[in-house]
Amino acid sequence: MSGALVIEVERCKGCELCIAACPPRVLEMSREVNATGYRYPILHPGCTGCTACQLVCPDAVFEVYRLSSG
Amino acid sequence: MSEVIATDRPPEGAADRVAEFRPSLIVGEHSLCPGCGEPVALRILLETLQELGIVERAIGVVGHGCYGSFVRIMDVDVLQCLHGRAPACATGIKRVQPAAAVFTLQGDGDMVSEGLAEVLHAAARGENITCILLNNGVFGDTGGQQTATTVLGQRTKTSLDGRDPVSHGHPIRIADIVAGIDGVGYVARGTVGTARGVARTKRMVRSALETQLAGKGFSLVEILTMCPTGWFVGAPQGPDYMEQSMARAYAPGELRVSLGDER
Numbered sequence: 001m002s003g004a005l006v007i008e009v010e011r012c013k014g015c016e017l018c019i020a021a022c023p024p025r026v027l028e029m030s031r032e033v034n035a036t037g038y039r040y041p042i043l044h045p046g047c048t049g050c051t052a053c054q055l056v057c058p059d060a061v062f063e064v065y066r067l068s069s070g
Numbered sequence: 071m072s073e074v075i076a077t078d079r080p081p082e083g084a085a086d087r088v089a090e091f092r093p094s095l096i097v098g099e100h101s102l103c104p105g106c107g108e109p110v111a112l113r114i115l116l117e118t119l120q121e122l123g124i125v126e127r128a129i130g131v132v133g134h135g136c137y138g139s140f141v142r143i144m145d146v147d148v149l150q151c152l153h154g155r156a157p158a159c160a161t162g163i164k165r166v167q168p169a170a171a172v173f174t175l176q177g178d179g180d181m182v183s184e185g186l187a188e189v190l191h192a193a194a195r196g197e198n199i200t201c202i203l204l205n206n207g208v209f210g211d212t213g214g215q216q217t218a219t220t221v222l223g224q225r226t227k228t229s230l231d232g233r234d235p236v237s238h239g240h241p242i243r244i245a246d247i248v249a250g251i252d253g254v255g256y257v258a259r260g261t262v263g264t265a266r267g268v269a270r271t272k273r274m275v276r277s278a279l280e281t282q283l284a285g286k287g288f289s290l291v292e293i294l295t296m297c298p299t300g301w302f303v304g305a306p307q308g309p310d311y312m313e314q315s316m317a318r319a320y321a322p323g324e325l326r327v328s329l330g331d332e333r
Contacts, residue, residue: 004081008091015105015298015305021265038104043075051089052265058102058109060092068084 003049006063007041014038018053018062027053093117095125098143105305107295107312108137108204110262114272115173115202116144122279124171129163131156133185135177135211137204154185157192160199171279173200178219179209182244186218189244189290196253196287200278203244203290206297207316214300218242221319225302241319245292249325255287257326261294261317263309274324286328294320 012034018041019027026046029039040061041053049066080087095116100109119125130148132141133156141148151159156174164172181189181203189201208226209215216226216233219241223232233241249257256278260271271293278289294316296308303311 003088004075004085005077006080007077009077011099013104013305015308017105017306017309020306020309043077044072045075047075049088050265054089054091055265055268056110056262058104058106059100060096060109060113062089063080063087063091064089065081065085066088067081068086 001048002067003047004065004067005043005047005053006065007043008061009040010034010036011059012038012040012061013059014040015058017056017058021052021056023050023052024048093120095120095145096143097145100143101139102136103299103305105296105298105308106136107206107262107293107297107308110268111202111204111271111293111295112137112140112144114268115175115275116146118272118275118279119146119171122276122283124279124283127169128171128173129167131160131163131172131174133174133176133180135180135204135209137175137177138211140175154180154183155188156180156185157188157197157199157201160201161192161195161197164197164199168198171282173202173279175202176204177210178203178205178207179217182218182242183209186242189248190251193248193251193254193288193290198282198285198287200282200289200291202275203292204295205292205316205320206295206300208297208300210297210300214297219244221315224315226300243320245290245320245325248288248290253287254290254326255328256281256289258324259292259294259320259322261312261322263294263296263312267322270322277327277329281329284329292320294322
């Protein structure tokens, strides 16, 4: 199963809860900051679409997709 | 650094959206600190109202705390009442409108420090309401003072050397107390520090509301929420700090269940 995310980085407050919550460890904090001055998560290959990041995010910046195979 | 995948738009090709940003009942941005657990609790509560199909008859009674600002952004009928008195107001609403799904949203400072009598009497009367306690062990809204649920050794603005039982007393385990009262239909304690905890807590909120809809009496869900600002820790350390302090004093799990075999 592979997944994909939409991340509304401008609404992120940089709490980093998603980084530790991600089971495949494919989220990492950016070096850049958004307009409010917070770093935000960026996605590396390996997302499974498990929704853990969306579950723990206090600011609801994640939307999760599962890619159809074939 | 390895390859970065674009996350500014939905994926191209066939894909199923399995999680939205937030339920449609949240209409706007909350103003709480980074790493706060209360917006997560609000989200699972509103999602559960939608999943049970009771949004149109839901009435929330909100106490005073950081979460009090949620009345601006939750698209559900709400009443904001005096500090700690939410279970009493909810009692009146439920008795006048028995078909309504009545819930309270209270913090530990609101329910356990300020309004201890209200919640205990509402439970003992077996009022058919659902109380949601957001327990972070501090008065976050007023700057992080100690509350009745602050755990022993926890540092707050008014217990800088840690809560000392000799001078500050012991924490009140409100869910355990309420679980021992006759007339109570459902009591559970969950956390929102981990994805597993959030999913489990959401099932507890659903069970509590189902208990009310079945007329089985008072229900309470205590949700341990992170308050990194009030705990003097960084936002990323909130869940770990909660596991090591609050979750040890307040073990998560279902404490009283009355809807069992019949479901």
